[in-house]
Amino acid sequence: TQLLEQSPQFLSIQEGENLTVYCNSSSVFSSLQWYRQEPGEGPVLLVTVVTGGEVKKLKRLTFQFGDARKDSSLHITAAQPGDTGLYLCAGAGAGGTSYGKLTFGQGTILTVHP
Amino acid sequence: KAGVTQTPRYLIKTRGQQVTLSCSPISGHRSVSWYQQTPGQGLQFLFEYFSETQRNKGNFPGRFSGRQFSNSRSEMNVSTLELGDSALYLCASSLVILGGFGDEQFFGPGTRLTVL
Numbered sequence: 001t002q003l004l005e006q007s008p009q010f011l012s013i014q015e016g017e018n019l020t021v022y023c024n025s026s027s028v029f030s031s032l033q034w035y036r037q038e039p040g041e042g043p044v045l046l047v048t049v050v051t052g053g054e055v056k057k058l059k060r061l062t063f064q065f066g067d068a069r070k071d072s073s074l075h076i077t078a079a080q081p082g083d084t085g086l087y088l089c090a091g092a093g094a095g096g097t098s099y100g101k102l103t104f105g106q107g108t109i110l111t112v113h114p
Numbered sequence: 115k116a117g118v119t120q121t122p123r124y125l126i127k128t129r130g131q132q133v134t135l136s137c138s139p140i141s142g143h144r145s146v147s148w149y150q151q152t153p154g155q156g157l158q159f160l161f162e163y164f165s166e167t168q169r170n171k172g173n174f175p176g177r178f179s180g181r182q183f184s185n186s187r188s189e190m191n192v193s194t195l196e197l198g199d200s201a202l203y204l205c206a207s208s209l210v211i212l213g214g215f216g217d218e219q220f221f222g223p224g225t226r227l228t229v230l
Binding site (some may be wrong): 033035040041042043044045048088090092097098099100101102103104105106107 | 118120145146147149156157158159162163164169170172202204206208217218219220221222223224226
């Protein structure tokens with residue numbers, strides 16, 4: 001069974017601070033996706049990382065996939081109140097038992113105070 | 115391009131009843147996955163359909179079932195509802211470029227089911 005441990009679970013910071021969210025597993029994933037979810041809505045895809053060691057940037061957000069494709073991180077620079085939300089990492093496996101299945105971390109609730 | 119749509123958005127049922135939820139994927143997407151989201155368990159995979167066939171199933175009881183139609187629209191059904199089935203049910207569609215592994219999934223807004 002593949003598991004993804006996401007940390008921290010809660011993050012409360014002031015506007016302008018930097019933060020990092022971590023996603024770790026003992027399993028290898030074929031890809032890893034990061035989502036952001038607002039209350040009462042579905043998760044919105046932010047980025048997909050596929051290659052070990054890959055780094056992707058989306059404005060103030062930087063995503064990294066570990067060399068062994070077992071872990072990932074999300075770094076936000078100069079956080080803004082609009083960044084507030086639930087951040088989820090999700091790993092996709094390989095093989096027949098992984099068709100259409102994402103394994104999700106427990107999520108990080110980020111609150112950015114003005 | 116329209117996103118994933120789910121109907122209804124909200125449902126209130128009582129224990130023992132059954133419920134059917136509907137999902138329309140993004141045009142051209144042939145894979146539909148279903149997830150249950152609760153505060154305690156997070157997002158848990160229910161099942162995935164591709165070309166009207168269930169290819170994968172999570173660890174949920176047989177009361178949870180689904181199907182997919184030829185236009186890729188999908189439904190999930192929960193019979194004999196229990197209080198613990200109260201959750202946000204999400205469907206996600208995928209283009210299936212990589213053979214079903216690692217493809218990006220795009221989520222709908224979800225159906226909030228409350229069982230009383």
